[in-house]
Structure formats: C-alpha cells, structure tokens
Amino acid sequence: xxxxxxxxxxxxxxxxxxxxxxxxxxxxxxxxxxxxxxxxxxxxxxxxxxxxxxxxxxxxxxxxxxxxxxxxxxxxxxxxxxxxxxxxxxxxxxxxxxxxxxxxxxxxxxxxxxxxxxxxxxxxxxxxxxxxxxxxxxxxxxxxxxxxxxxxxxxxxxxxxxxxxxxxxxxxxxxxxxxxxxxxxxxxxxxxxxxxxxxxxxxxxxxxxxxxxxxxxxxxxxxxxxxxxxxxxxxxxxxxxxxxx
Amino acid sequence: xxxxxxxxxxxxxxxxxxxxxxxxxxxxxxxxxxxxxxxxxxxxxxxxxxxxxxxxxxxxxxxxxxxxxxxxxxxxxxxxxxxxxxxxxxxxxxxxxxxxxxxxxxxxxxxxxxxxxxxxxxxxxxxxxxxxxxxxxxxxxxxxxxxxxxxxxxxxxxxxxxxxxxxxxxxxxxxxxxxxxxxxxxxxxxxxxxxxxxxxxxxxxxxxxxxxxxxxxxxxxxxxxxxxxxxxxxxxxxxxxxxxx
DNA sequence: CGGCCTAAGTGCGTTGGCGCACAGACGTCC
DNA sequence: GGACGTCTGTGCGCCAACGCACTTAGGCCG
Numbered sequence: 001x002x003x004x005x006x007x008x009x010x011x012x013x014x015x016x017x018x019x020x021x022x023x024x025x026x027x028x029x030x031x032x033x034x035x036x037x038x039x040x041x042x043x044x045x046x047x048x049x050x051x052x053x054x055x056x057x058x059x060x061x062x063x064x065x066x067x068x069x070x071x072x073x074x075x076x077x078x079x080x081x082x083x084x085x086x087x088x089x090x091x092x093x094x095x096x097x098x099x100x101x102x103x104x105x106x107x108x109x110x111x112x113x114x115x116x117x118x119x120x121x122x123x124x125x126x127x128x129x130x131x132x133x134x135x136x137x138x139x140x141x142x143x144x145x146x147x148x149x150x151x152x153x154x155x156x157x158x159x160x161x162x163x164x165x166x167x168x169x170x171x172x173x174x175x176x177x178x179x180x181x182x183x184x185x186x187x188x189x190x191x192x193x194x195x196x197x198x199x200x201x202x203x204x205x206x207x208x209x210x211x212x213x214x215x216x217x218x219x220x221x222x223x224x225x226x227x228x229x230x231x232x233x234x235x236x237x238x239x240x241x242x243x244x245x
Numbered sequence: 246x247x248x249x250x251x252x253x254x255x256x257x258x259x260x261x262x263x264x265x266x267x268x269x270x271x272x273x274x275x276x277x278x279x280x281x282x283x284x285x286x287x288x289x290x291x292x293x294x295x296x297x298x299x300x301x302x303x304x305x306x307x308x309x310x311x312x313x314x315x316x317x318x319x320x321x322x323x324x325x326x327x328x329x330x331x332x333x334x335x336x337x338x339x340x341x342x343x344x345x346x347x348x349x350x351x352x353x354x355x356x357x358x359x360x361x362x363x364x365x366x367x368x369x370x371x372x373x374x375x376x377x378x379x380x381x382x383x384x385x386x387x388x389x390x391x392x393x394x395x396x397x398x399x400x401x402x403x404x405x406x407x408x409x410x411x412x413x414x415x416x417x418x419x420x421x422x423x424x425x426x427x428x429x430x431x432x433x434x435x436x437x438x439x440x441x442x443x444x445x446x447x448x449x450x451x452x453x454x455x456x457x458x459x460x461x462x463x464x465x466x467x468x469x470x471x472x473x474x475x476x477x478x479x480x481x482x483x484x485x486x487x488x489x490x
Numbered sequence: 491c492g493g494c495c496t497a498a499g500t501g502c503g504t505t506g507g508c509g510c511a512c513a514g515a516c517g518t519c520c
Numbered sequence: 521g522g523a524c525g526t527c528t529g530t531g532c533g534c535c536a537a538c539g540c541a542c543t544t545a546g547g548c549c550g
Contacts, residue, residue, distance in 0.1 A: 060385040070381035085374035129330035136315035139384035
C-alpha cells in the first residue's frame, strides 16, 4: 500500500477514498531507472504505471532505427492506456526518460477497475484525451516548428513534470526525444545558455529563466498544457475534498 | 432511419440488432460537402459523424496559419471522440476532405449510448486506440520520412477509404493535408506519373499501380493499416453474424 | 593524481524543402 | 466557342537541418 508523499500521481489522488481503498492494496511503488523499457511494440502489457516522480516517454522507432517521442507521461497520467482501450498493446514503446518512481498496477486489475465505470473510468478517459491532444500537437509541431522552438517546448513540458528546475539528461537524450541530431541540440543549447536562459554541464540542464524558454517555444507547449489542465481540472478539485493518495 | 447500402460505417454495422435498433431512429444520413468544417477548435461538439462514403480530416492549424492533418477518418471510424472521452471539444478541427455521406448522431445520444457500456462502448474505445496509433505514427513520420514517402502513405490511406481507385482532390489540397508546399506535391506527383504509378488531371488522381505506391510509401502506412485491422477485426466478424446496418 | 570513458563543441559539404514569381493548360460556364 | 478562373509546371535563391569526422573537456574511478 502506498504511503503519502508530497509528490503523487494526479489520477490516483483524484479518487475518493471509497474508490481508492480497494485499489491501494494492489498498487506497488516501484523504482524506474533511466532507460528502462516499460513495454515494447506489439508485446502485451502486463502492468500499468502511474508515475509519481518518474517521467516516461512514449515513442516510435522506425525501421531504420530513427526514433522520436510522440508523447511524454509524468505524474499527471498513466502509462498503459492500451489496456483499458481494448488493444492490450501498441506499435510504440515506453521508456523511462527521467528516473523516479511509479505506482504499478496489474493489467487485469486496471481493466476491472475501468470496467466498473466509476470515477476512475472518467479520469482515465479524460487523461487519454489529453494524451491524444499531445500527440496530434506534436505531429503538427514536427512539421512546422524549428528545432529551437520544439526543444524549448519539450524542456518546458519536462520541467512541468519535475519538482526542481534542474533536469538530468544529456543532450544526446534530448536529441533522441526530439528525433534530431545531437549536434543540433548542442547548438540550440549553446544559444540558450549564452542568452542566460539555461545552464548545463555534462548531463544536467538547469533552467535559470523559465520565461526565456516560453518566449522561444512554439504555441504547442501552451496548447498541450492548457488542455491537460482543462481535462483534469475537476480532478484537482476533488483531490482536496478526498484523501491524498 | 438509415437504409442499407453497400458502403456503410464499420462501427455501426458491427452492432447487433438489439443495440442498433434503438439508435437507428436517431441516425440521420447527411451529405458532406468538400471543405465543410464539422467542428472548430474549442467549440463544443453538437454531433458525432459516422462517415460512410465521406472522408474527414482532423487537423491542426498553427497560429501562423500553417496546417497539417493529424489523422483521417473514413467509414472505419467516427468523428467526435471528444464527446465520449469527456472533453466535449478539442484544439483541432475537422474538415471534410472527400465529399460523401455520414450518419449524424446528436452529441447527448452518443454519450448516453457510450455510457450504457455495451458493445458500442468497446467499439468506440478500440477505434479511439486506432486513432491514437495513427496520430503518433504521423508524428514520427513527419519527423523522419521524405515528402514522397509521406505522400504515398497518405494516398494509400485515402484510397483505402474510398471505393474507386480515383481520388477527387487537387494537389493544393494534398499539400494542405501533408503540411507542405503545393509545388512539392506537384513535383512528387509528376515523378509518380512518369513512373506510371498514378495519372492525374486537374483535381483528379487515378491510381494505376497500387503496388508502386506501396513501395514508395514509408512503413507508416502498413503500421496504421495493420493496427486498424487488428483493433476492429472482431468487428468485422460480428458484422456477418448480425444485420448489415 | 592520472587515465579513460562519455558528453559536448566545431567545421564543412550536402540536401530536402521553402518562398516567391511566373508561365502554361485545362475545363467550365456563359 | 471564347473567356476567365483555377489548377499545374518550372525556375530560381535560400536556409534549416543532416551526416560525418574530429577535437575538447568533465568527471568518475582506480
């Protein structure tokens, strides 16, 4: 059974005690190491993951090995929507992008909970819609916005899922997420650092001036953030009237 | 009440009579004109549309006016998933890309039907997962594949949603869908025509050699198609054991 | 403290796709 | 059948991003 910490999963913490209690015994707080693969294309999912401090990246790897992120999942969501959507698997994979923890729940239990049709079902569906927004936004973004814009968007989204203003990731990792060359990331990072917006050293990126990122990012960041807030807003309301998960 | 025609909506026709009958009185077969906007960003949806012969394009328009398709919907799906997902609206818009017909259903009736939790709910969820696959695939595709590959992918997907081998659309329209210049489309189209794969004249594209498109398309076409088939396969099974909608 | 692995910086030629500006060419409609 | 509007063809110069090859530098670990 999970203990209460300051940083929790928004979906879980939105459940009223009556719905949460029966689940809690089956939630297992597991560590997630950087690079760990939660599921691979075409393989049936065994578990769903509700991140608390970890961030998971959903991405697709092309036949020629190129890859790019289609969406990220932090403590606002859940990894494994294919379980309740009915497909049990997907053509994309899920990889831990920022180490941390997540609550793990067995596949069949998530399905059962979803099919009970309670608040949990609503939450999962609303979150799924937010995820859809993110994916379609990224699709358009990849087509129309510059690397600098996309990278700022990505940093902001990641920052929102983390407590601190420092991200632990190499430029190479960022490049993989955005589906671009590592050199391109180096260039943009250098520019941002010279502008005093970020500072970095070997695998660490500190954000000094969030506003700077926001002006350099494309509209996509705001669209995605706004949509998550809108769709999960009553979630936060309920959180205060129930117990902290 | 809908009449029976040869080309129907796969989701509707998958319903057993017992589930379809109560709905049928509220399904209205409406014509869809090219360019018609079914919904705009941020506006609450009034109806869901189950295309029969029409094709609808979901796309996002950036602040600067650039646009690109994030997914297409033909008779395999439904336009308006935000209704049952709980958001009621989305940041993207839906535009008729190929004229034809669709069954229209009032928003509240779709929601009610979904919440009954019957087969319709399962179908809608499974279709939504297929849509998610399409969007995330397009996101990666936009990042890694050439215009020629993407255009062939798009033509194939469109072709699959149409009875004939002739598509009625201008190169400009194709360019808007792919989010590229019209001239780029002209160039690729010329190349394909010289290779004998397609033939076109002012707003018409005839596919002469489907296999040619398939070899020039990226893997994304196959991934999307396979996933739709997988997720809606038992749909087709049920179709034969029930009545044709 | 020194070595070594890995992250980050740099240069350079190449290229896919963009933006713009026209020149045909088809077909529809009076 | 002629005129006009729309669709298509083509030719630039331009630029972001790519691929590759290599150097510099951090920081961990023995």
